[in-house]
Amino acid sequence: MEPSKEYLRRKLSEYYDKHSVLAPPRIDQREFGAGSDKKIDFRHLAFRDENTMNTYIRTSVPLYISYSAGYYEFPDKRPMARKNWQSADLIFDLDADEYETSCDHDASMVCDICMSRVTEEAVRLVEDFLIPDFGFSKGEIISVFSGNRGYHLHIRREDAQQLSQQGRKELLDYLSSRGLEPNALGFRMEGHLRGPSTAEKGWGGKIARHLSKLIAGGDAKELAKKAGVGLPSAKRIIANKHEVINGLEQGHWDKVNVRRDSWERAFKHVAASLSVKVDQGVTMDVSRLIRLPTSIHGGTGFVACYIRNLGKFDPLKDPIVLGTSVERVKGLKDMDVRLGDETIEFRAGKEMDLPEYAAYYGCAKGLCVVE
Amino acid sequence: MRITSLARCFRIFDINRLSYCVRYPFSSRTKDMVKLLKFDLESPDPLVVERAKQRVIDGVERNLVEPETQSRNDKILIREMLAFPLAKILASLSGDSFVKRRYARAEANALRRFLEKEPQFASQLSADLGVPITEGFVPFVAYANAAPEQYKLVNAELDSGRVRLRRQETLVEFVAELFRQRIEEDIAKPMKVPKRYTSIAAEIKGEVNRDKAYSSVKEMNLGPVTTSEFPPCITALIELAQSGAPMAHQPRFTLSTFLINANMPIDPIIEIFRPTPNFNENKTRYYIEYSMGKKGSGTKYSAPSCEKMKFYGTCVNPDALCGRIKHPLSYYIVKMRSKKQAGDKSGA
Ligand code: SF4
Ligand SMILES: [Zn+2]
Numbered sequence: 001m002e003p004s005k006e007y008l009r010r011k012l013s014e015y016y017d018k019h020s021v022l023a024p025p026r027i028d029q030r031e032f033g034a035g036s037d038k039k040i041d042f043r044h045l046a047f048r049d050e051n052t053m054n055t056y057i058r059t060s061v062p063l064y065i066s067y068s069a070g071y072y073e074f075p076d077k078r079p080m081a082r083k084n085w086q087s088a089d090l091i092f093d094l095d096a097d098e099y100e101t102s103c104d105h106d107a108s109m110v111c112d113i114c115m116s117r118v119t120e121e122a123v124r125l126v127e128d129f130l131i132p133d134f135g136f137s138k139g140e141i142i143s144v145f146s147g148n149r150g151y152h153l154h155i156r157r158e159d160a161q162q163l164s165q166q167g168r169k170e171l172l173d174y175l176s177s178r179g180l181e182p183n184a185l186g187f188r189m190e191g192h193l194r195g196p197s198t199a200e201k202g203w204g205g206k207i208a209r210h211l212s213k214l215i216a217g218g219d220a221k222e223l224a225k226k227a228g229v230g231l232p233s234a235k236r237i238i239a240n241k242h243e244v245i246n247g248l249e250q251g252h253w254d255k256v257n258v259r260r261d262s263w264e265r266a267f268k269h270v271a272a273s274l275s276v277k278v279d280q281g282v283t284m285d286v287s288r289l290i291r292l293p294t295s296i297h298g299g300t301g302f303v304a305c306y307i308r309n310l311g312k313f314d315p316l317k318d319p320i321v322l323g324t325s326v327e328r329v330k331g332l333k334d335m336d337v338r339l340g341d342e343t344i345e346f347r348a349g350k351e352m353d354l355p356e357y358a359a360y361y362g363c364a365k366g367l368c369v370v371e
Numbered sequence: 372m373r374i375t376s377l378a379r380c381f382r383i384f385d386i387n388r389l390s391y392c393v394r395y396p397f398s399s400r401t402k403d404m405v406k407l408l409k410f411d412l413e414s415p416d417p418l419v420v421e422r423a424k425q426r427v428i429d430g431v432e433r434n435l436v437e438p439e440t441q442s443r444n445d446k447i448l449i450r451e452m453l454a455f456p457l458a459k460i461l462a463s464l465s466g467d468s469f470v471k472r473r474y475a476r477a478e479a480n481a482l483r484r485f486l487e488k489e490p491q492f493a494s495q496l497s498a499d500l501g502v503p504i505t506e507g508f509v510p511f512v513a514y515a516n517a518a519p520e521q522y523k524l525v526n527a528e529l530d531s532g533r534v535r536l537r538r539q540e541t542l543v544e545f546v547a548e549l550f551r552q553r554i555e556e557d558i559a560k561p562m563k564v565p566k567r568y569t570s571i572a573a574e575i576k577g578e579v580n581r582d583k584a585y586s587s588v589k590e591m592n593l594g595p596v597t598t599s600e601f602p603p604c605i606t607a608l609i610e611l612a613q614s615g616a617p618m619a620h621q622p623r624f625t626l627s628t629f630l631i632n633a634n635m636p637i638d639p640i641i642e643i644f645r646p647t648p649n650f651n652e653n654k655t656r657y658y659i660e661y662s663m664g665k666k667g668s669g670t671k672y673s674a675p676s677c678e679k680m681k682f683y684g685t686c687v688n689p690d691a692l693c694g695r696i697k698h699p700l701s702y703y704i705v706k707m708r709s710k711k712q713a714g715d716k717s718g719a
Contacts, residue, residue, distance in 0.1 A: 134511060135532020159512045167515035170524040177525060184526035201530035 004363045005063075007370045009036065011322060011360050012296055013061045019321075021057055021065075022294045023050035025156060029071040031083065033289040034062035036298070040289060046076035063298025066289035069154075071161075080287060087161040090168070091290060093282035094122050095150035105335075108365060110149040112338065115315045122151045123310050125276045129175055133202070136160075145319050147297025147304040152282075152290055168284050175278060177203060177271040182264045186251070193260055195267075197251035207270045212248045214270075215241050228269030233258045296321070301360035317341070320357045327359035328352075329368040337361070389448040393440045394485045395492065396455035397550060399499045410453050412565055419450050423457035424571055430458075430477030431470050431579050434637065438481060457568075463558035464572030470579060471558050479551035483543060484665075490539040493546050500549045508533040509545070517552055519544035521657060600710060602702035603688040604680055605629050612643050621683050624662070628674040631663050632700055674700055 033043035047053040073084035196204025224234035247255035302319035362368035392401035664671035
């Protein structure tokens with residue numbers, strides 16, 4: 001029986017012998033990191049071009065390879081200060097274990113429920129924020145599968161690369177609606193209660209439009225729950241829904257007798273439900289190393305592939321790249337895992353024949369060993 | 372003097388133009404004028420050097436650079452205008468991050484005060500600082516990088532990558548922050564200048580009174596302010612702030628207005644609030660400057676009276692003296708007076 005790690009590296013070596021990893025743009029200004037015991041055992045690596053990078057990968061066969069979002073004058077110098085940082089791509093990292101879902105497996109695993117939750121969040125980030133508010137085009141938002149349980153969005157537009165850490169923090173606060181102030185968005189008494197209209201740009205309009213949609217639904221209970229207002233207020237709003245919706249279109253917020261603080265509460269409640277959650281550290285840290293797109297994630301055997309259409313991506317099927325030749329394995333744990341079009345039933349002590357990609361996945365996750 | 376003769380022969384230095392250049396020493400108009408004057412770093416006017424040095428020291432110690440803009444004398448205005456680039460050089464050469472940071476902030480404060488009176492220049496000045504504003508819109512990257520604390524991106528009208536600056540105050544704050552960052556960047560870079568400036572910068576480093584500027588409350592030289600003579604209600608509020616407990620608006624307002632009116636300098640006041648949860652130095656500074664009338668409407672707020680304090684429930688442990696006064700500040704004044712008298716007697 002071959003120890004698992006050696007098996008994994010042998011499989012990756014076979015893969016990298018036949019396939020090349022794509023160089024990220026401006027490869028000569030990037031720092032690289034590689035690891036097999038940990039995600040990163042070595043960093044401060046640098047490559048002149050795609051060839052030297054692939055030669056390195058073929059000779060040392062790391063389980064994980066990552067590269068810097070940042071651009072440096074001297075990417076291999078150390079300590080960090082001597083690299084002379086120039087700028088950095090804007091990165092968003094979404095990870096399945098960040099979201100509450102109904103699934104009950106342990107944190108190292110994923111399933112369709114948590115993966116569709118993170119996919120949905122990534123789609124909202126793109127469609128509700130990055131495109132309309134920040135003005136990035138679809139082509140400028142490069143979606144990459146992380147190789148395990150999430151996504152990395154890379155934005156390499158020149159102006160975005162110039163965002164300072166403080167600037168990146170402002171972006172994150174925008175996405176999470178942290179620091180949102182109803183007063184700053186135009187809530188004020190001017191004879192009557194004025195606030196943002198549905199046509200307004202930014203968060204004000206987003207919230208007004210969403211509230212107006214909830215009200216148009218006509219369900220007081222639903223409104224009370226989703227907008228965080230009391231049921232009596234919600235009933236009053238629904239009873240006068242046309243006036244209220246008309247009012248919101250013009251930024252008049254007191255078409256019914258609902259107190260200002262209730263509206264402000266609804267405002268914050270709706271904002272929280274519309275905001276998106278991304279890993280703050282990855283976006284803020286302009287020297288962070290991120291999984292190299294088109295390399296293999298050693299913990300799954302999946303390729304960190306570029307994704308054309310996020311909404312249609314199947315994270316348990318599309319990134320399968322290892323072969324289908326049969327391997328005999330022995331189960332270590334009881335677990336059902338969907339991979340591609342089949343569900344593999346790992347059972348402790350049970351021997352079975354699996355396609356290479358499934359044997360790799362099982363070994364890497366500690367669900368089986370290769371005989 | 373070289374400067375005057377130049378000024379005389381060109382006759383281009385209209386006083387109003389010059390005053391503009393002094394108020395906005397980074398504007399492209401000023402840069403053109405400085406170029407025209409061919410300021411020579413090798414043999415500078417000693418008065419310009421002296422003024423530049425003072426500008427840095429005032430900035431660090433008092434958060435105030437007070438450029439001379441009112442003069443009708445072109446010589447004085449030109450000297451003031453040239454003092455700015457030299458002050459930056461000196462701040463940079465000091466190699467002291469405390470001096471650099473404080474100086475940059477003081478320059479930005481001066482800019483803010485001018486712009487609040489004449490916001491019509493803000494747009495042009497933003498462009499001079501490298502961020503053109505088109506029909507009231509700023510690219511979001513520029514905005515996010517210099518978003519003033521009280522006008523966060525999350526509260527901005529962001530659409531298709533642009534932020535709409537609807538209110539003049541937002542624009543003014545934005546330009547001031549842009550300017551502050553620009554100075555910090557400029558003075559972070561190493562500069563090649565004649566040796567003499569290095570020694571002047573070292574003098575600044577030595578002369579700056581850090582106590583006056585800041586450090587912790589305990590090490591603070593509060594000048595005329597003596598915390599031991601504060602009324603019991605204020606002492607309780609200071610203890611509350613120092614304990615790290617959250618403070619509601621009213622106690623916060625009471626404490627800061629009292630301290631302001633007792634003439635405590637702004638930095639120690641900020642230090643008192645430092646242990647409070649979610650403390651944010653910029654926000655606190657803004658808030659205090661606002662209460663001082665330096666920001667916003669310009670009204671200086673007075674501290675609440677004993678009657679109001681009782682109403683809000685912030686009057687605690689009143690003592691005998693409290694029975695004779697109607698305002699916490701009177702308590703302090705009476706105490707200070709009797710202390711001084713006692714001191715005079717014992718000294719005599
Ligand atoms: S009487 Fe005035 S000074 Fe005395 S404790 Fe009350 S509020 Fe403070
Ligand atoms: Zn799951």
